[in-house]
Amino acid sequence: MERRYNFNAGPSALPQEVLDHAQSELLSYQQLGMSIMEFSHRSKEYQKIHDGANELLRELLNIPDDYEVLFLQGGASLQFSMIPMNFLSEGQQGNYVITGSWAQKALKEAEKIGNTFIGSSSQADDFRSIPDLGTIKYSDQDAYVHLTSNNTIHGTQWKHFPKNDQSRFIADMSSDILSRSLPVDQFSLIYAGAQKNLGPAGVTVVILKKDMLKNIPDNLPTMLDYRTHVDKKSLYNTPPSFAIYMLSLVLQWTKNNGGIQAIEKLNAEKTNLLYDTIDGSKGFYNGTADKLSRSSMNVTFRLPGKELEELFLKEAEEEGFVGLKGHRSVGGCRASLYNAVPIESVHALCDFMHTFHHKHNI
Missing domain, CATH: 3.90.1150.10 (Aspartate Aminotransferase, domain 1)
Structure with missing residues (x-):
């Protein structure tokens, strides 16, 4: 069957080689007589895939050792809530740079949790541009500064990221992670839904600096506490095992292609x-x-x-x-x-x- 020209914004195109590989072992992963979807997430077969995806992502993105890599569920949309729940303490504010609809959605969820502040916005020009770095306002009360690295709806992208020695930066990189070199060490947290460059929908990658964990309050629901997933290596509950398997294949494809x-x-x-x-x-x-x-x-x-x-x-x-x-x-x-x-x-x-x-x- 002839493949169509797929320019979908997400879920989006997957590499033909990856789809062929997954098809070849869909019924019997590595000739073991079971689909990867049927293996226990506690099995050694799945554990190897899980750990391999983590290692490949670290290698490809050059993630420093003082960062955790998590495979979560709920998409970037759940991260809009988890971030302020974990890091927006009383007396602080979440600083949001608004460059499009997804940044607005992240801000809306944070407003339900605590105080927020708009450090800069390009809404006045209908989100046709990224704000100049010098226009971003910071405060001593900032718990973090949140930005969206690429804006799928309006077609804009940060070419350079802001720096401020006093600020912790958090980025939604759902639509451009793995597409270019990224300064991971400039961010305290990066999150990305997989369904653009990483794999199929179903798994969300979180790259979290370890020193952020000390800021988390103790009254959070277990599943919404980043420490739960760090402690259990993203295996506290049943993970989206097939999505992580596909993620591992896409990461290997990326490595194989330079x-x-x-x-x-x-x-x-x-x-x-x-x-x-x-x-x-x-x-x-x-x-x-x-x-x-x-x-x-x-x-x-x-x-x-x-x-x-x-x-x-x-x-x-x-x-x-x-x-x-x-x-x-x-x-x-x-x-x-x-x-x-x-x-x-x-x-x-x-x-x-x-x-x-x-x-x-x-």
């Missing part, structure tokens, strides 16, 4: 191809994000008129392109260029866009 440096280089090639097509169309396609803030993962653009956009999306789907419709909250078009999207798919999209432009130029 690691972060090679992936980052290929992602830049894909991104440049598509943005060059948009910018070279003389306004027929119009990128919605400011050029200095453009995302390498989610390319957002508009066409001249709603009817033409709908026709573009209709013809694109007929040609085998999936996931090009922009988020329902903003409309327009969006192509997500996550790690597993092959460059051949981007070439095909650019060719289609040139053809559509030639047919419908006004």
